[in-house]
Amino acid sequence: xxxxxxxxxxxxxxxxxxxxxxxxxxxxxxxxxxxxxxxxxxxxxxxxxxxxxxxxxxxxxxxxxxxxxxxxxxxxxxxxxxxxxxxxxxxxxxxxxxxxxxxxxxxxxxxxxxxxxxxxxxxxxxxxxxxxxxxxxxxxxxxxxxxxxxxxxxxxxxxxxxxxxxxxxxxxxxxxxxxxxxxxxxxxxxxxxxxxxxxxxxxxxxxxxxxxxxxxxxxxxxxxxxxxxxxxxxxxxxxxxxxxxxxxxxxxxxxxxxxxxxxxxxxxxxxxxxxxxxxxxxxxxxxxxxxxxxxxxxxxxxxxxxxxxxxxxxxxxxxxxxxxxxxxxxxxxxxxxxxxxxxxxxxxxxxxxxxxxxxxxxxxxxxxxxxxxxxxxxxxxxxxxx
Amino acid sequence: xxxxxxxxxxxxxxxxxxxxxxxxxxxxxxxxxxxxxxxxxxxxxxxxxxxxxxxxxxxxxxxxxxxxxxxxxxxxxxxxxxxxxxxxxxxxxxxxxxxxxxxxxxxxx
Numbered sequence: 001x002x003x004x005x006x007x008x009x010x011x012x013x014x015x016x017x018x019x020x021x022x023x024x025x026x027x028x029x030x031x032x033x034x035x036x037x038x039x040x041x042x043x044x045x046x047x048x049x050x051x052x053x054x055x056x057x058x059x060x061x062x063x064x065x066x067x068x069x070x071x072x073x074x075x076x077x078x079x080x081x082x083x084x085x086x087x088x089x090x091x092x093x094x095x096x097x098x099x100x101x102x103x104x105x106x107x108x109x110x111x112x113x114x115x116x117x118x119x120x121x122x123x124x125x126x127x128x129x130x131x132x133x134x135x136x137x138x139x140x141x142x143x144x145x146x147x148x149x150x151x152x153x154x155x156x157x158x159x160x161x162x163x164x165x166x167x168x169x170x171x172x173x174x175x176x177x178x179x180x181x182x183x184x185x186x187x188x189x190x191x192x193x194x195x196x197x198x199x200x201x202x203x204x205x206x207x208x209x210x211x212x213x214x215x216x217x218x219x220x221x222x223x224x225x226x227x228x229x230x231x232x233x234x235x236x237x238x239x240x241x242x243x244x245x246x247x248x249x250x251x252x253x254x255x256x257x258x259x260x261x262x263x264x265x266x267x268x269x270x271x272x273x274x275x276x277x278x279x280x281x282x283x284x285x286x287x288x289x290x291x292x293x294x295x296x297x298x299x300x301x302x303x304x305x306x307x308x309x310x311x312x313x314x315x316x317x318x319x320x321x322x323x324x325x326x327x328x329x330x331x332x333x334x335x336x337x338x339x340x341x342x343x344x345x346x347x348x349x350x351x352x353x354x355x356x357x358x359x360x361x362x363x364x365x366x367x368x369x370x371x372x373x374x375x376x377x378x379x380x381x382x383x384x385x386x
Numbered sequence: 387x388x389x390x391x392x393x394x395x396x397x398x399x400x401x402x403x404x405x406x407x408x409x410x411x412x413x414x415x416x417x418x419x420x421x422x423x424x425x426x427x428x429x430x431x432x433x434x435x436x437x438x439x440x441x442x443x444x445x446x447x448x449x450x451x452x453x454x455x456x457x458x459x460x461x462x463x464x465x466x467x468x469x470x471x472x473x474x475x476x477x478x479x480x481x482x483x484x485x486x487x488x489x490x491x492x493x494x495x
């Protein structure tokens with residue numbers, strides 16, 4: 001306040017006073033600070049109590065949680081942790097304090113920890129959900145899911161890391177078992193599809209052999225039809241076990257193979273019947289794939305056999321598309337002589353068409369429509385589950 | 387400030403050994419202020435034999451007085467009659483210290 005230079009005595013007195021003030025503050029014997037314009041109340045006692053209360057609360061939380069809470073320095077040495085950390089790691093509190101994280105994990109996991117710590121250090125953001133394999137003091141291995149975030153001092157300088165760890169060994173074991181059993185089931189399923197396909201091919205071959213010794217043309221035709229139906233079904237199993245997905249049939253691939261097989265078995269005269277396919281790549285479960293395959297087999301066989309008698313030429317178009325989500329439309333169309341007027345899908349005695357109606361309505365829960373303009377077109381619309 | 391100090395110095399030298407002039411700065415009814423008041427009265431009664439004058443200043447009410455006496459914290463006791471005036475901070479629970487500020491230290495207790 002004085003413009004004059006203070007004397008040594010005055011300075012000494014001021015220093016003594018300053019020391020007094022600090023001492024009083026330390027003893028918490030101060031109520032208020034008097035500034036140049038106002039008085040600031042200091043309720044050190046209350047603040048202290050509130051702090052102690054909140055500290056107590058945090059300590060209680062840390063004590064009561066099952067998860068491990070840990071703090072390490074930048075080198076990964078444990079500096080603070082709760083009791084759960086001790087029980088999870090199997091070490092005593094005295095052993096654990098100052099222990100480096102590498103002590104209880106192998107090199108590979110230590111590398112993972114280092115990467116997570118580096119990431120938290122570099123980004124300043126918490127890294128979550130790391131699974132680490134930890135070796136307990138007794139040598140048993142456990143999995144711990146951990147989070148890591150950067151710890152900073154009051155000036156914002158990084159001083160270490162903190163995080164929560166959870167023992168997920170049981171969950172991990174269950175997951176491993178599940179994965180193993182899933183793999184086993186996949187293998188079994190694969191095997192079953194393979195065997196079913198083989199058995200069906202044997203039946204198909206038997207029918208073919210049997211048919212060869214039959215004189216009666218109509219009877220032989222019936223055998224041939226049955227053989228084709230079985231072949232249509234066995235092809236589904238064949239495609240299934242060849243695909244990685246054992247649930248959905250790669251339907252485009254399936255239909256293409258099926259069509260080629262049917263076309264070849266009727267061997268139309270070269271250049272007389274053209275086959276056009278427009279098949280979208282749509283997944284289809286086996287429950288839908290088999291009826292679809294059988295329907296295609298019947299309709300395509302019919303067209304090949306009846307639509308183009310004699311020297312008549314033409315085109316058969318086969319398409320599968322999805323006009324809207326979860327709805328598929330299968331279309332088999334020809335520009336041949338057309339379905340005789342006398343044939344009604346509902347009352348027909350032809351096994352093939354009767355089969356088609358049953359498959360559409362009972363198996364696919366869909367609808368079938370026949371168009372008789374400029375040949376014959378069958379529209380089959382059905383829903384597929386999500 | 388210096389003038390005020392000089393004046394008290396003069397007064398102090400005149401009244402040395404006679405009447406103790408004490409000024410206690412407090413703030414409201416805060417716990418340390420309350421303790422300081424009680425402690426001071428007790429010490430005065432026990433050691434000063436009625437030979438004292440206590441002025442209690444609540445800085446909430448008389449802010450200027452605190453500034454004039456260069457008081458930064460409360461509670462604070464200024465022994466005005468000492469030469470030079472002595473200020474002690476805190477709730478005056480340390481009797482020895484208060485006595486020494488009053489020039490009554492040592493074997494007196």
